[in-house]
Amino acid sequence: MSNNILENRRYVLSSIAVIIVVAYVARLAFLQLMSADYKESADNNAFYNNVLYPSRGTIYDRNGKMLVYNQPAYDLMVVTNELDGLDTLDFCRTLGITPDWFEQRLAQIRDLNKNPGYSSYTQQVFMTQMPAADYSVLQEKMFRYRGFYIRRRTVRKYTYPYLAHVLGDVAEVSQFDVDNDPYYQSGDYIGKQGVERSYETDLRGVKGVEVLLRDARGRIQGHYKNGQRDRKPVPGRDLTLSIDLDLQALGERLMEGKLGAIVAIEPKTGEVLCMVSSPTYDPRLLEGKERGKQMIEMGKDPLKPLLNRAVMGTYPPGSTFKPSQALTFLQEGIITPQTAYPCARGFRVSGFKMGCHGHPAPLPLIPAIATSCNGYFGWGLYHMLNNRTKYKTIQDALTTWKDYMVSMGFGYKLGIDLPSELRGLIPNAPYYDKAHFDKKNNKPNWNAISVISISIGQGEVLLTPLQIANLSATIANRGYYITPHVVKEVKGGSLADSLLVKHTTKVSPEYYEYVVDGMRKAVLGGTCKGANNPWFETCGKTGTAQNPHGQDHSAFMGFAPKDDPQIAICVYVENGKWGATFGVPIGALMIEQYINGHLSPASEAKATAFQNRHISYGNRK
Amino acid sequence: METGSNNKGIFLSLDWVTIVFYLVLLVWGWFSVCGASYSFENPDLFSFEEFSGKQLVWIGSSVFLAVILLFVEKRFYEISAYFLYVAMMLLLVVTIFIAPDTKGSHSWIPLGAGIKLQPAEFAKFTVALAMGKFMSRYGFYLSKPKNFIATCAFFIVPMLLIVLQKETGTALVYLTFFLVLYREGMTGSLLFTAFAAVVYFVVGVRYGDVMIENMPVVIGEFAVLLLAQLFTTAMTQVYGNRWHDTRIMLYGGVGLSLLAFLFSKFVIPFNLCWILLGIVVLQAGFLIWLSIQRQSWRHALIAVFALFSASMFYVCDTILEHLDDHQRVRIEVLLGKRDDLRGAGYNVNQAKIAIGSGGVTGKGFLNGTQTKLKYVPEQNTDFIFCTVGEEEGFVGATGVLVCYLIFILRLLKLSERQPDTLGRVYGYSVSCIFLFHLFINVGMVLGLTPVIGIPLPFFSYGGSSLWGFTILLFIFLRMDAERNLKRQ
Incomplete structure (x- = not known):
């Protein structure tokens, strides 16, 4: 072969070199530019993220007691x-x-x-x-x-044996929590109930991290970039609850041996002063390792101690509902304060009867409230629903009625800062259209008589004790309420705007004065006589709610003092018979405790008596 | 020795392009060693306790050595080439017996003070010199089988000695002398045959147990046999240079194979490899017939190639089985036959992670986490390129490769312009050795070639390799400079 051809072989060798380098550059591009996996693998190799846990926020009551x-x-x-x-x-x-x-x-x-x-x-x-x-x-x-x-x-440690439902508790995160929020890792703690859950993001703080370098043998070699990527943990925020622990303690004491709930609200602010759900449990039972076992035990209890009846119990409000009816009828012009309706031991129309107890009749509005006359409110709703000059159809009339109820905080969640609140039930026109549907004529078939019991808080109407207490606060405020909330202050943070909104009802303030008068009269000489006391003017309304589970429920709704209300309350005792039996005296003691700051000796004795007066719920088991 | 007035001439006629790239790679290499050997306990890069500090000493002494070599005349090598070669072979033999066991190899001679020398790194230049001298003999023709075999012996001998030192990787470098022989007239068909053998082996092993969908046909077998036909046909065209013959083989062989494939795919599935094998044998027969008819050895040799090709798929498993365990596993990992990230695949996987995590511009000098935290084994030496990839990213790694490419292309250019056989053979040897190291070392780090423990010139930590490469290069640069002197 001639040397010329051999000289050209240099180009063959050069080409081999070029091909190799081009191929390697392509490979580098593939490794370094195309795939992020290697970067991730490298980080997993080298970085050990040591999580630094912040301390969880402390919780205080409204007077600064550490809870x-x-x-x-x-x-x-x-x-x-x-x-x-x-x-x-x-x-x-x-x-x-x-x-x-x-x-x-x-x-x-x-x-x-x-x-x-x-x-x-x-x-x-x-x-x-x-x-x-x-x-x-x-x-x-x-x-x-x-x-x-x-x-x-x-x-978490608890100072007092009270307030379990509001405080809630913490436990290790579930797989669900981990999947839903990248903040959590397996083994972290999370609020499970109560404010521990609803204020989780405030209480938990922010986890910190130390990014450490770990060598191939797993030994820590120091902080990555001298700690530039480290983050200090941010401690959780402290909470001050609006709860008055003394009031709460009294409430829990009074409810011993009874099922039911007490909710008290400061009307001007919507702050919840106490929230008792009975039966309750000692929050200290859920401390530490015992939590799981105790939760299972309590879950099995037929009396459902884990259920927060104050926001999750939906009950017929009974006569505590009547003030809301009076306000609606007044605003809609169905009645005037002077309108009197007959009551012949009840509401009677063409063979239909809704019974009432004995009292003089006919009565105008104020004494009707004071004596809790069923006939009066039956006639009021009857006239409203059948008023065809004002409302084209009965559906229109009921829709108007429902709008009033909703404006007073019924039928929907109030939006309290606790998990699992229920909305209760306020029936609307489609609800009845469906329930009373005449298949033969293919149209709804119902009239005022079919639904008349809702006027006295029976029938389909269901409220939570919180909603009843909120009604009381609305009346105390003469026409508005602030969303009820249990947290007064988040240290270093702020309350959600939704908790500070002022909700005005559809009823003018002047009509509220008649209802307030009626509730005052009820205390002075009506159904709530037991709530009267020499120190301040209390207003109240009893409720005796029929229910399919046996004995009537005993309810009380009230506020005091009349002209500068400090507290609005609802007491609801399941199967407590008359409103006056349990509701009124318990409510009276609670109001006295809150306004006077203590109980008089006589009241103290009464409180002990009620503490020991248990109701048998044997049939529930 | 040249003295006095001639020195200026030497320095002016030196190829400064090569020297600049040599220095660039040297400095770049030092920074990489810094990144790879960074220690948390002793972050002082200039401390002689650390690799980075020691490497400075090696670099300094190499530059010193380089300057000295520039004073040694070509004439000296012409005279002493055989002597140096024989002395080096003796040293290699002695090393086998006196070198202590270092990680299984017997190639390091301890010189005291913790310094060790690896003679195998220095043997390359003596081989290149001796081979060059032998080939410049009067009446030497590589096409004479006797001359060819004698020439090969020059590098086969040290290869075997180094294998006996249990440094198989270093020994493989000597195969690169075949590239030099190719430039000197060896037929390209030998290189092509080697290339084809690698292709058969890779395809055969990689797809040796994968079936074509819905057909009783092994992909590896099918592909190797088809390639055998194609390569044989191509060789017939290149070396026989008769389109008539090629056409018969192309249509009769490849065409028939494709028909068989379509039949098996769409009509009746059957193992068509027997047909393919038959076709290769028929092609070989046809070539032998041509060889007899035309009295042509070439066609007979192509027939041998065809039969060799056809047998490759069936012997590759046997070859694999006869390798050492660790070598077999490395090859299986490389070919994706085995997933062994904690064992044999660990190095390469960690190397890929380190390089891949570098991204476009890398993590910055001394900021590489994978190399600094010792995730990549041998990161100072054989796997040094990981540090470049991790700390300097795609830009840096590509930069290093491009520098090498320019460096090697420049050396090839210088080699071709040598006026005599010794200079040319020596120059090509130098170029090809660098190319081979680059090919194997970077390829192994990138997971493209098998893990063979040879250093990346100027980058890998170590005095022996750095001195070895410097000597190799600067003997040649002096030769090249002398060429200019003579012309003046």
């Missing part, structure tokens, strides 16, 4: 691939466990079915919430137990 605080607890963590050479017997002795238990626990940790996040390289929970005493013993020997680590956490 909930944090106490340190210690989780014992294990890294299973560092376990070689452990003196198991010594370890078990120190911890007070048996070697069997130790082996079982390790097997559980390694079982990917039970512990899906298992890795032999990372810390796994061996034992949670060790008491401080165990910890101090263990701490001295920790250096001997390679592979074990202590993780400092806090547990």
